[in-house]
Amino acid sequence: MKEQKRSLLRNNAVQSLMASLLCILIGLLVGYVVLLLINPAGASEAIVTIVKNFMTYSRRNAQLKYLGSTLVKTAPLLMCSLSVLFAYKVGLFNIGAAGQYVVGAGASLYCALAWNMPWYVCLLAAIVAGAALGAVSGLLKAYCNVNEVISCIMLNWISLYMVNTLLTQVKEETSPYTLTLSSTNPGALLPALPSFCMSWFNNNQYVTIAIPLSVLVAVAIWVLLEKTKLGYELKATGCNKFAAKYCGMRENKNLILTMAIAGALAGMGAAMLFLTGFEQWQCTQSSVPGMGFNGIAAAFLGGLNPLGSILSSYFIQHITNGGAYVDKTMYSAQISDFISALIIYLCGFVLFFKFALNNWLNRWDEKKAAKAAESEEKGGKAE
Amino acid sequence: MEQTYAIEMLNITKRFPGIVANDNITLQLKKGEIHALLGENGAGKSTLMSVLFGLYRPEEGVIKKDGQVVEIKDPNDANALGIGMVHQHFKLVECFTVLDNIIMGVEPCKHGFLQKAEAREKVMALSEKYGLHVDPDALVEDITVGMQQRTEILKMLYRDNEILIFDEPTAVLTPQEIEELMQIMRNLAAEGKSILFISHKLNEIMAVADRCSVLRKGKYIGTVDIKDTTREELSRMMVGRDVEFVVHKEPARPGKTILEVEDMTVASKSHSNNAVKNVSFNVRAGEIVCIAGIDGNGQTELVYGLTGLEPLKGGKITLEGQDITRAPIRKRNTMGVSHIPEDRHKHGLVLDYTLEDNMVLQRYFEPEFVSKAGFLKRKAIRDYAERLIGQYDVRSGQGPVTIARSMSGGNQQKAIVAREIDKDPELLIAVQPTRGLDVGAIEYIHKQIVAQRDAGKGVLLVSLELDEVMALSDRILVMYEGEIVGELDPKTTTVEELGLYMAGAKREGA
Numbered sequence: 001m002k003e004q005k006r007s008l009l010r011n012n013a014v015q016s017l018m019a020s021l022l023c024i025l026i027g028l029l030v031g032y033v034v035l036l037l038i039n040p041a042g043a044s045e046a047i048v049t050i051v052k053n054f055m056t057y058s059r060r061n062a063q064l065k066y067l068g069s070t071l072v073k074t075a076p077l078l079m080c081s082l083s084v085l086f087a088y089k090v091g092l093f094n095i096g097a098a099g100q101y102v103v104g105a106g107a108s109l110y111c112a113l114a115w116n117m118p119w120y121v122c123l124l125a126a127i128v129a130g131a132a133l134g135a136v137s138g139l140l141k142a143y144c145n146v147n148e149v150i151s152c153i154m155l156n157w158i159s160l161y162m163v164n165t166l167l168t169q170v171k172e173e174t175s176p177y178t179l180t181l182s183s184t185n186p187g188a189l190l191p192a193l194p195s196f197c198m199s200w201f202n203n204n205q206y207v208t209i210a211i212p213l214s215v216l217v218a219v220a221i222w223v224l225l226e227k228t229k230l231g232y233e234l235k236a237t238g239c240n241k242f243a244a245k246y247c248g249m250r251e252n253k254n255l256i257l258t259m260a261i262a263g264a265l266a267g268m269g270a271a272m273l274f275l276t277g278f279e280q281w282q283c284t285q286s287s288v289p290g291m292g293f294n295g296i297a298a299a300f301l302g303g304l305n306p307l308g309s310i311l312s313s314y315f316i317q318h319i320t321n322g323g324a325y326v327d328k329t330m331y332s333a334q335i336s337d338f339i340s341a342l343i344i345y346l347c348g349f350v351l352f353f354k355f356a357l358n359n360w361l362n363r364w365d366e367k368k369a370a371k372a373a374e375s376e377e378k379g380g381k382a383e
Numbered sequence: 384m385e386q387t388y389a390i391e392m393l394n395i396t397k398r399f400p401g402i403v404a405n406d407n408i409t410l411q412l413k414k415g416e417i418h419a420l421l422g423e424n425g426a427g428k429s430t431l432m433s434v435l436f437g438l439y440r441p442e443e444g445v446i447k448k449d450g451q452v453v454e455i456k457d458p459n460d461a462n463a464l465g466i467g468m469v470h471q472h473f474k475l476v477e478c479f480t481v482l483d484n485i486i487m488g489v490e491p492c493k494h495g496f497l498q499k500a501e502a503r504e505k506v507m508a509l510s511e512k513y514g515l516h517v518d519p520d521a522l523v524e525d526i527t528v529g530m531q532q533r534t535e536i537l538k539m540l541y542r543d544n545e546i547l548i549f550d551e552p553t554a555v556l557t558p559q560e561i562e563e564l565m566q567i568m569r570n571l572a573a574e575g576k577s578i579l580f581i582s583h584k585l586n587e588i589m590a591v592a593d594r595c596s597v598l599r600k601g602k603y604i605g606t607v608d609i610k611d612t613t614r615e616e617l618s619r620m621m622v623g624r625d626v627e628f629v630v631h632k633e634p635a636r637p638g639k640t641i642l643e644v645e646d647m648t649v650a651s652k653s654h655s656n657n658a659v660k661n662v663s664f665n666v667r668a669g670e671i672v673c674i675a676g677i678d679g680n681g682q683t684e685l686v687y688g689l690t691g692l693e694p695l696k697g698g699k700i701t702l703e704g705q706d707i708t709r710a711p712i713r714k715r716n717t718m719g720v721s722h723i724p725e726d727r728h729k730h731g732l733v734l735d736y737t738l739e740d741n742m743v744l745q746r747y748f749e750p751e752f753v754s755k756a757g758f759l760k761r762k763a764i765r766d767y768a769e770r771l772i773g774q775y776d777v778r779s780g781q782g783p784v785t786i787a788r789s790m791s792g793g794n795q796q797k798a799i800v801a802r803e804i805d806k807d808p809e810l811l812i813a814v815q816p817t818r819g820l821d822v823g824a825i826e827y828i829h830k831q832i833v834a835q836r837d838a839g840k841g842v843l844l845v846s847l848e849l850d851e852v853m854a855l856s857d858r859i860l861v862m863y864e865g866e867i868v869g870e871l872d873p874k875t876t877t878v879e880e881l882g883l884y885m886a887g888a889k890r891e892g893a
Contacts, residue, residue, distance in 0.1 A: 227758050227759060227761075228757045228758050228759060229747060229748060229753045229757045229758070229759055230757060232740070232747055232759060233747075235736075236733045236736065236744070239733045239734070239735045239736065240729075240732070240733045240734065240735075242729045242730050243729070243730055243731065243732060243733045243744070244733075245692060245712065245730075246690075246692065246712070246722070246724060246730040246731070247712075247713075247716065247744045247745050248711065248712040248713025248714075248715075248716050248717075248745075249713075250711075250713075366398060366399070366442075
């Protein structure tokens, strides 16, 4: 029984989960302290509000509706975190998920609004656009040895302004926002879930197939990485590119393919948000949307496991949404971002906590082994 | 009586989860003696040294210095007690001078200014006293490996260390340099330094040591006086059975040409000269051709060129009549080239993968291991790995699912040898296949290589170990500064003659 318990603690997934929970706890605690410093009167209430998110509504219907809204934004976040973790498994840091997300949004909205395409074409366009942008970074890395982080960051800005320019052609006359899909091209809206599912979310109109689709993609990525020849090759390239070359894998091809897949995931994520009609693109925005960057945090908080990403993405979105309900008379509007940023920042420590936990386990085992040997010796002497 | 021991490690026991790395080991080092520590890979030598250096705390046992119990909590404590070590891989700053390297960490200072003249005097005096010839102003990157090693020794002496540990010091030296080192060690011992000499080369232990302690599988087997023992007895103590030193092989019966290399030139990564210059040779079926030479004379690049890891600058490679000069690596591998790489961590293994995944590194794409849809056949991979593990006696903590990183070096090497030989190659390129292995494993790998030859494969062996070169090869090609300077017949040549070719003092046709 004890043996089993030990091996459970040694289990990678269990360790990731524990480390992630610890990060969350510390993040909330530090956040609470900061709230106390700013305004002690409302701190407890504020932190509870953030954690409760949609549960702050007293009516069940409202709760369900806003659970739906949280999930709507979880889907793209999950896709971005998959994009980051997929590249990471192959030894690449895809900080360009943000840019790939932007071109995904641009491509899907332009197809929907300018060319009146149906939703599946728009979704495909987003995937292709993201993949193309990812492939650019991959190509630069493979053939010119340009660090992917540098090229990704620059491409993030290039894509933002390109998409702003492009989508200005389909924006509302009086506002900087793109036209709404529902008024211009309802066919581009992602199909809703079957009606019995919709009732779970109090018929929140933005709840679409994007949500189950993103979970399916997470499972698919897990299968790809763990079960297939391609995953074996890509991970080998990431772990040791020299060994990969030695056994004849084509590392350059693998690099480009990885970045293209990562880009496709982020691009698809953008379509999963903008094709619900939940948000419109603001053509004057001058900063790259945070979704791609939050994807990095979600990937690490999820222990770099596609299935873990599902939970971590939901959690991050949960507290981000929850932050919106904090009493604005006591705290400035940015406080919610601040708290979630704290937790996201601490997500980086997941690997550190895992390392510490393993060290602790090793020491514990050593002590136990020593004790066991001692008692054995005593037993032997007694005989 | 106890006063005569410089350092004593008494009844040391160190456990790791699932394994007892040191089981009640006692090591007593007399003042002024050369004491060899002999053991196979994984016998616990490194663990014992780590305990001595305070990197691990033993569960049981005490360490005594000059009869006094001491506690060594970290390497600083070890230094303070006068314990110094020359590591197998030197720890020198390449772009510093010899003198700077020696004084690094203990620089003599006055008012914050370096007092190099003072340091130089002390270093020169030490170098004089022990016959350690170095040029104090030369950059480390410019000097020979032998001089780098002398620099390391001076580093220990400069710190007034009394107990000197040499970890496999001869692995990188030529026969002449080894003889020199032996003399230096004798001088040091004569001056009252106590030397712990870690090795598994029995000849060297017989030549230089006074006493020898043997470890096997974490257990202390015994300590013997060298003058009362034989090489055979030592190896029996180490391995637990009789070991054959002579590789039994029939005379070679070379058949058709497997590999033909013409005017091969490979550029160097580190300097503008070519690393391999217009080299031509061939390997026939059923023979072992050995490339001998001191490390860094182009052997690495030669193999990179043959296996496709580096492009050729010129020349032509033909494998069984097919031109493979520009063939990609995978093509060469599937055409029958097996490659036991020089650096098992860099090229040979994906260290974060499991043993089973490493076992199929050259074959994972074959239908046996992957379905048409691209899914790995986990069961087939497990079965295959288990067969190789059993057949080649690869030992690891958790069998096929052991992470390669956690395995001992010898077993990592065995895994690579198993993988490459089981591929049933036409040409086996083995680079330093027994580096860092114990006699038991060396014997085994040598047998495998000879078996490959007898099965009609061509074998190209690159080795820095002269014993290995002499024992295995049917033809010896000596490389010096990127060129083949001689072709020798192991039956008619001597180690001394080989050494002269390797050092560039002699060449064919000159």
